[in-house]
Amino acid sequence: MIKVEGLYHSYSNDENYAVKNANFEIPKGEIFGFLGPSGAGKSTTQGILTGLLQLQKGNVNVAGYDVKNISQKMFNKIGMSFEQSNVYSKLTAKENLDFYRKLFDGQTREPADLLKLVGLDGKENVRAGEFSKGMKHRLTFARSMINNPELWFLDEPTTGLDPAIASEIKDIIRKENNNGVTVFLTTHNMFIADELCNRVAFIVDGEIKLIDSPKNLKLQYGEQLVDVEFRKNGTVVKETFSTIKEEEKQRLQKVILDYEIQSMHTKEATLEEIFIKVTGRGLV
Amino acid sequence: MLKKIWAIFLRDLKVGSRDSLTLIIIIMPILLGIGVNLLTPSINDTTVNLALLEGENPAQAEYFADFAKVELFPNEEAIETRVKKRDHIVGILPDGDRYYIMSQGNEPESVIEMAKLVNMYYAEGINLEDATAKLFEFGETVPPLKKMLTNTLIIMISILGGMLITFNIIEEKTDHTISAMNVTTVSKNAYLLGKSLVGMLYPVFSTIVILLITGFRDVNLGQLILMVIVSSFLSLLIGFIQGINNDDVMSAAASVKMLFLPVGAAIAAIELLNQKWQILFYWIPFYWTYKGNDAVLLNSATWPQILLYSGIVLALGLIVYLYLSPKIRKGLA
Incomplete structure (x- = not known):
């Protein structure tokens, strides 16, 4: 077109x-x-x-x-x-x-x-x-x-x-x-x-x-990580796990099974973050 | 393409009818036409009017009727009241064995002189048959002041047509709609033509109305419309360029008003200056428009004469067009 x-x-x-x-x-x-x-x-x-x-x-x-x-x-x-x-x-x-x-x-x-x-x-x-x-x-x-x-x-x-x-x-x-x-x-x-x-x-x-x-851009430029907050022995613990590395994937699985999960966020990059990464410039 | 040009014209007309300044421009010439009528005598009002005492001297009244329009009144007060009215009428009243002239004071000298002369002829017993003079006409079959004002008004109307275009362009600029027009199937030429229609049809329509108001109903309309259209061409160009160069209607109107300077100069040159100085004003298109309109209003214009004048106006307009056209196109891009 x-x-x-x-x-x-x-x-x-x-x-x-x-x-x-x-x-x-x-x-x-x-x-x-x-x-x-x-x-x-x-x-x-x-x-x-x-x-x-x-x-x-x-x-x-x-x-x-x-x-x-x-x-x-x-x-x-x-x-x-x-x-x-x-x-x-x-x-x-x-x-x-x-x-x-x-x-x-x-x-x-x-x-x-x-x-x-x-x-x-x-x-x-x-x-x-x-x-x-x-x-x-x-x-x-x-x-x-x-x-x-x-x-x-x-x-x-x-x-x-x-x-x-x-x-x-x-x-x-x-x-x-x-x-x-x-x-x-x-x-x-x-x-x-x-x-x-x-x-x-x-x-x-x-x-x-x-x-x-x-x-594709998110896959290429985003970090494949997960931020997890969970309760361990009465205190809130915050850890980041890779979604690619086998060892960390198993650890994440264990945390999910053993502890009470407070919050869990993937660290997928936004287009804006990718734009800044690629061009070195903000959008405004 | 014609359908689109017409749509643009109708839009401009609709928007104009909702704009107070545009409405003033449309109505103003009509009011001025009425003003011309009030200020100057009627087109047919070219004879001398005399007011006499009814029954005082019937033979004198009959004699005067051969030379002037005679009105009879019962007493001196009635004549005085009549003389004080707007038009030009003088009283001839008895004073012992002589007569005196009663005038308002603003009558043309020729009217007073005519009254004196007719009175003297009657006193001397001179009849029409005694005249040995040959008749000469100066072509003044219509009141010169009225003709001049009507002609000026017609030229002014063509300039106001340009002003309507200016207002339309400024409206488009204020609303940022020119860019929207540029992404339609309307070509630049069609857009310019559509916009020009208001500035072209308004002077034609208003001129006809002015002729009806001022009483110039027997002129050659074709000749006059031709003169109006060619002189409007120049006003259109000025209207476009002022619309492009200005962002508000007041400053644009002030700029367009500058056109009245060459118009005034052309009229003053034709009416006041000796023939040998006229050449200095040949470059002003309105000089030729005024001359052409003048001949048409006098009913003395010939087609070759009008074609020559309109051709000169058009040629001068084309020179302006060649200069302004790229600027107009760029401004509307």
Whole structure:
């Protein structure tokens, strides 16, 4: 669905690249997470893929279209949910969606259905200017689905949303993905990436440092240890056991059988920890 | 593509109807048109009006009726009341065996002179048949002040059309919706056309309303609309660039208002300056617009003349377009 080869981009048209030699491929039906701190090059890459930025160097193919000579028809296949809400504040929620559906050629979705999907039912006739930040964000998210996109670009889709709504948004993303929609997810939130993505790319200073599935990364970079707290002779004892070494596995088994276990935690690495380990950088 | 252009136009129209500043811009020319009517006499009100005492001298009243519109009143107070009204009417009243002129004071000199002259002719017993003069016309078939104000108003309307575009672009910038538009199937050209429709149709519609209000109903509408459309082209470009360069409507409106400077200069040049100085103002598109509109309002314009003026305005507009187009496209990216 997306193929990027040797992508470079410089805002100053010199060797000071915001994106350097990016190469990746996203097959149809995948949720691909593009992770990195602010200023890493995520938005620049996404801007080029969506035609918002001019392709300077490299080959980029999106939804079967060469981005070098971008065709407006490409946008019939693409949906884009921006990090910053961008809806017409003087139009109502329904008017916003009604307007955008006229800007696409194919079959579009019913505005009322989309508003219901994102929890804005009952607010159809309220002007977007009167919406809270979270409601505007949901309207922006709903609009990105208006044209039934095959490829869905999501930029920080849960930012600024309360946990319940964020959970609903994640469910919608999963559901759309199950229906065959390919998702390009740009975020610095490792938890949503971990929950949703089939594969993630770590980008720092314009360079992609790594691409793999969250599961593989955890296996590769996580420590396979278990922290156990148990009561021994009236006092609480804390010990760490390897889940690989045979001797420690037997000791752990014995502790479980002989003593009262207070708590037990695996020391699986989080994506954030792996990111820091790989890139040497935090995510903020 | 046409469907999308139309959708953009309708959206702008809907948003405009919910914006107080836009509504003011839409209503203002209508109010100004009514103002022009109040300030200047009616387009047909070009004859001299005389107020006389009823039955005082019927022969004189009959004689005056050949030269002017005569109104008769029962007494001097009634004539005084009538003369004090807004339009230009002078009284001719008896004073012993002579007559005196009663005027409000703001009548054009020509009206007073005409009243004096007619009175003198009657006293001397001069008839129309005695005249040996040939008739010359100066082409002033409509009141010049009214024509000038209406023409200025029409040009102002085209600039206000540009201002509507400015407000629309600023609204898009404030709502950050330009990026959302850029990921739809609407091309840049279609977007620009859609946005331009408001700035193009508003001057056409408002000009027709102004003509109806001010009484210029018999002018060649085709010629005038052509002049309005070509002069709106320039206003559209300025409207776009000011929308891109400004982040709030007040500063944008102030910038667009700068356009009134060349408009004022062009009008002053045509109305006040000697022909030999006119060349200094040929570079101002509104100079040619004013000339074209003036000829149309006078009902003296020919199509070749209007095509020439509109061609010059369009050519000057194209130069501005070539300069501004890359900036507009970049600004909307």
